[in-house]
Amino acid sequence: MKKATVSPKGTVSSPHHRFSRRTLTTDVLLFNGIGYALLILFALLCVIPFYLVVISSFQAENVLIREGFPLYIKEFSTASYGLVLKAPESILRAYGVTILVTAAGTLVSVFINTMTGYVLSRKDFKARNFFSFFFFFTTLFSGGLVPWYIICVRYLNLKNTIFALILPMLFSVWNMIIAKSFMSSLPMAITESAKIDGANDFRIYIRLIVPLSTPLIATLSLFSALAYWNDWYNCMLYITKTDMYNLQYYLQTMLNNADAIRKAASMSNGAVTSSAQVPLEGMKMAMTVVATGPIVLLYPFVQRYFVKGLTIGAVKG
């Protein structure tokens, strides 16, 4: 495939819309009409659910009890957030776990993936084909969940350790292949001339290749950070201690377990309240917003790197 050009802003530019504009014929108008109708419809479907969650989180509890989740704010209230943040220990702890795991996991994962990718992109490295297949084979066949789980729990003792949240997503063959194909496109002369100057392979990687690979590193970091931030699966499998829950799994327990949320609410009230008084629904929605917030606020700025990354990934090396 031809390598597509991606504009620095991230949207894929369309060179031939320019002369369509020049000739606004009926077919162009009709295409735009239908096209925009479909696009706007789909875009609305993408946004409305988020809107509804946010609206519900700011709704007064009596409205929620009386009328359910509304379409607009009937009675503005921040009571749900007050309850979530009144006893913030557990949610802050979950935030802490997620931030720690995301930071450490992303850093190490990008390092290993790009370093491996670099070695396998070296055309003078004779064993590259053997090791490429050695890694690639793991994407074709896997032992499945059961042996993996038993090995992690019984042999590696990962249960209830922070490593259980980091290790399972540390090395990704696909990200390594993206790195490898990106680095194959860098001129071989860089490595060769640095070798002649006496630099060793690791130095070449750190000092020359990494600075030249910023778009790649930005993309892989984001893929990896998003995967760690949104992870609940490994937490569900390996973590049973509530004070080690990550953000997403904490949210999951709050959503699925009425008792957990009642406990959280009554803790923040300082006394045990009867369940009828506790704004369960509003609190669930507020908690969803609190748990999603950062990533959704960040995403318009990082989206273009995903677009770039997909384009890098689409060109198989």
Next chain:
Amino acid sequence: MSKKTTSAGIIRKASLSHTIKMELRNNWLLFLMLLPAIVYVIIFAYWPMSGVVLAFKDFKTRLGIYNSPWVGMQNFKFLQISGKLGLLTRNTLLYNLAFIFLGVVLEMGFAIILNEVIGRRFKKGLQTVMFLPYFISWVVVSAIMFNMFNYEKGTINNMLNSLGMPRFDLYNSGSSWPLVLIIVNAWKKTGYGMVVYLAAITGLDQEIFEAASIDGANIWQKTRHITIPSLVPQMMILVLLALGNVFRGDFGMFYQTVKDNSNLLPYTDILDTYVYRSLMQTGDIGMSAAAGLYQSVLCFVTICAANLLVKKLQPDYALF
């Protein structure tokens, strides 16, 4: 084999071990740089592969994977007797086929539209909005579904109610779940999948389009006769690669949307969720391992077959 080839083989072998030695001496640092990944893959991929023997064993925690007693095909027999394998395989397959088909239509369609319409800033904004669902976790999706479909409080049921229509109990009507899951899947993944096609469109030779316009082709004709046909090879590859994974389901989606509603399982249970449930909830490790191995083998065969086809059609795109 004749003597000649044998001796040649020995020479080749000797030179191979010599090459390996030379390589290790000259490029020891490169091997060292590979080491973390090699160790990782051995521990987290190759070691679990050896654990597939669990499918033929009666696992006892005390004895571990390798010392637990062999039971032959018993786990598979139980799995077969339970009669679930057919349903699970069918569900996994049909859901994935539906996802692939709708994915191609929506992703390619929206990519063509987005590429063609006028208004740079506005369509960039739309693309950003369509990307939004990709960024949230399945847990948040489940919160959204709760908000919309909850029987008493959900927004959709409120609207139905205020319109004088009966409330819709989603979590008690299994037969509507295939449609719901297909929509949820498209909702979450279209914005992301679209990008690959957009990139492919930008990679097309623009002169063809200009020549066609000069010849008087309108926008529909250009789309129908130039854009779509030139995207077909790309599409074929993406579809074939997706078909290779047709027996691997998206655990997160099925688990978080269905939750504990066991009455929905006939419509929503896939191999991945069954393996998880048997392992973590019912504790049926033998059957879980057997179903897992069955799925792994199925995946391996389909990926190899898909790759073989890709290799025949367009060798450049073959995975291996």
